[in-house]
Amino acid sequence: MQAMLRTALRPRFLGLLALMVAATLVCGLLATWQWDRAHRAITSRSEPTDPAVALEDALLLGEPVTNERAGDPVVARGTFDPAEQILVPGRRIDGQEAVIVVSALHVVQPDGGEARLPVARGWMPAADATGPDGEVDPALAPAVPAGEIEVTGLLEASEAATDGVSGHVAQEIATPLLVNEWGEPMYSGYLAQTSAADGLSPMPAAQSAFSRGLDWQNIGYAAQWVLFGGFFLYLWWRSVRTAYLDQRADERARLEASLQPADGPAAPGPTASAPTASDPAASGPAASDPDALAPTPQNPNDPKDVTGVDPDSATTR
């Protein structure tokens, strides 16, 4: 073990170690980066403790819902259109299969026109929104409140659309889908209503990517970088070990070569202590029994054979 340490401390391997440690550190940095990315979805969101601001002060028509704005508490004033409501099934909220009810709130603009703000009015258990045929039935969702009302909720960015809206059911709360279904103009994000109303449960607070808080893809990348980092250290250890074992085999071969010409039944005790003194080149040829020792293919008869080329196979090349 100590001899292996001596091999490891040779300048060549110390230099290699420095290189490998540098590579490992780089991998560590990359792992941290991915780790941060995985958590960014949660940490970059603002705390929803501020008092709610009016919609016109929080988001103008046509403005994007940036990460900074997402999760801001907002109060919007307008009227719901009973014809413009969709259901978004397939969510998990509070450990339950949930269906989100999304309706269009018509908000009067400063110029007198109207714009639609999608409002996730709340969620209901999937069982309550499922008809006898096992399909989600939009008719089972509670109707929108009539007249001009105030809605309090959290401003959220539109989700990415994958499928369309069919029969008032969609898989995402995505403004690109809703604008086709309901018409323009429309705000770029949606409001997740936090005040319970009409028999619906309030939408979960802020970190509302519902149950997908951590990005597992980035967690996976972080783990891969840790593995790569470890691999460099392993590579270094393998090189040290290889050099050490080579050296030991070398010394053994030299020792065997030096023992043989000295006397037939080798006395290992006293001679073993002087492996460095016995240079194979100086000890001369004249070995009698090549099969007695030497598991290595190096021919013990030939002390010049230190290049590692087997004379047998070299001739048949």
Next chain:
Amino acid sequence: MSTPTPRPLDEVAIRASFARYRFASFAEGIALLVLVSIMVMRYGVYHGEGLFTSTSHTWETISQTWSPIHGVIYMVYVVLSFDLWMRMRWSLPRMLLLMLFGVVPVLSFFGERWTHQKMESDLRQRPTLQDEEHPRR
């Protein structure tokens, strides 16, 4: 201290390692061709307006499923080529070359043949543990 003589190669272990490498090489070659075909479908046949956009939801899903599977196959390929590379005691550039074989479509099939030839010639020319059993080859 001078560099010590390398120990003889273990031909039996090397041939077993090469068999594993060859299997991974074929698997990676095929997996990569599948990935390329999926990419052609996703971004070529069903291309969207911008570069690298797609209009086909189906092919996007297929691509998102296959990509990580191909990633794992490539990782296995790299680990098994590393094993062979270490046993053959080849130089560092050759490890990078082996890794490259798995990245370029179709190249892995030629790379596997090339690696096989290099392995055979090295086993013929360099001392192995099995030389005593078969002194003449």
